Amino acid sequence: MRPNVKKNHKQGFTLTETLATVLIMSLVTMAIATGITVVRSTFQKIQDKANGQVLLSTTITNLTDSFGYAKSVQSGNVDNPIYLDETNHWVRITQTKDGIAKEYYTEVSRSDTKTVLEKSHVELLVSKSAAAGLVNTFTNYRYDFSKGKFTMNGLAIYGKEDVKIGEDGKVTAKDIPKASLSSHIISSVADSLPGETKLEVQ
Numbered sequence: 001m002r003p004n005v006k007k008n009h010k011q012g013f014t015l016t017e018t019l020a021t022v023l024i025m026s027l028v029t030m031a032i033a034t035g036i037t038v039v040r041s042t043f044q045k046i047q048d049k050a051n052g053q054v055l056l057s058t059t060i061t062n063l064t065d066s067f068g069y070a071k072s073v074q075s076g077n078v079d080n081p082i083y084l085d086e087t088n089h090w091v092r093i094t095q096t097k098d099g100i101a102k103e104y105y106t107e108v109s110r111s112d113t114k115t116v117l118e119k120s121h122v123e124l125l126v127s128k129s130a131a132a133g134l135v136n137t138f139t140n141y142r143y144d145f146s147k148g149k150f151t152m153n154g155l156a157i158y159g160k161e162d163v164k165i166g167e168d169g170k171v172t173a174k175d176i177p178k179a180s181l182s183s184h185i186i187s188s189v190a191d192s193l194p195g196e197t198k199l200e201v202q
Contacts, residue, residue, distance in 0.1 A: 048134070048159060048178050049178050049179065051132055051134060051178070052134060052157040052177070052178025052179035053157075053178075053179045055132070055134050055136055055157050055179070056136070056155065056156075056157050056179040056180070056181060059100060059136045059155065059157075060155070060181070060184055063093070063100075063152055063184070063186065064186050066085060066091070066093070066102065067083070067141075067150040067152075067186040067188050068186055068187065068188055069085060069086035069188075070083040070084060070085060070086075070150075070188050071083075071084040071085070071086065071088075072084040073143045073145070073188075078142075079140045079141070079142060080092060080093065080094070080140055080141055080142075081141075081142070081143055082105065082117070083143070089104050089105070089106075090104070090105040090106070090107070090117055091103065091104055091105070092105070093138070093141060094122065094169055095137060095138060095165060095169035095170075095171065096122060096165070096169070097135075097165045098135065099135045099136040099137070100136045100137065100138055101122045102122070103119060103122050104119075104120045104122075105117035105118060105119055105120060106118050106120050133159060133160050133161075134157055134158065134159060134160065134178065135157070135158055135159075135160050135163060135165070136155070136156075136157055137154070137155070137156050137157075137158060137163065137165070137171045138152060138153065138154050138155050138156075139153045139154025139171075140153050140154070141153065143188070148187060148188055149185050149186060149187050149188060150185070150186045150188055151183060151184070151185050151186075152183070152184045152185075152186065153182070153183050154180075154182065154183075155180060155181040155182075155184060156171075156173075156177035156179070156180040156181075157177055157178045157179040157180070158171075158173060158175070158177050158178065159175070159178060161174075162174050162175035162176075162177075163175075
């Protein structure tokens with residue numbers, strides 16, 4: 001007579017099945033993580049482009065207001081001329097590492113042919129640009145006395161990590177801008193300085 005042996009009907013997973021499950025779960029997790037990274041990166045690019053367009057528009061508005069009410073402009077065909085704004089302050093638009101800025105000057109002395117100015121302080125046109133991780137830049141601007149128009153060249157918005165701005169204000173881009181405008185013409189009521197007065201900055 002055979003001994004009474006209880007059979008164990010509980011079945012488990014083999015080592016192969018366990019390893020296959022772990023592998024499949026790892027692949028699914030990697031796919032999800034990669035998808036999230038791609039979606040986040042794409043969303044960030046779209047958001048940066050939108051913020052860049054807003055900053056470019058705000059910059060153009062500020063420049064249009066500033067140039068549009070200029071009373072007088074430094075005589076001579078020069079890049080980035082000093083001009084007299086509506087509050088009777090001498091101003092030059094400059095490039096700083098934080099973006100486009102207004103540089104204010106005060107008169108130190110004046111004669112019939114020359115006005116000597118002293119640089120006083122710099123005020124950013126768009127102070128929120130640094131906080132958003134964006135910086136507004138330009139190449140140069142000129143004033144055409146015959147047409148009564150300022151022309152602002154090379155307006156662009158970059159991510160702070162995509163651009164290097166030197167002490168001289170020269171912009172070196174590492175990547176394409178988030179938004180740009182090659183040239184923007186602004187009408188002004190400004191005229192040449194009376195008697196071709198020259199401005200000299202100390």
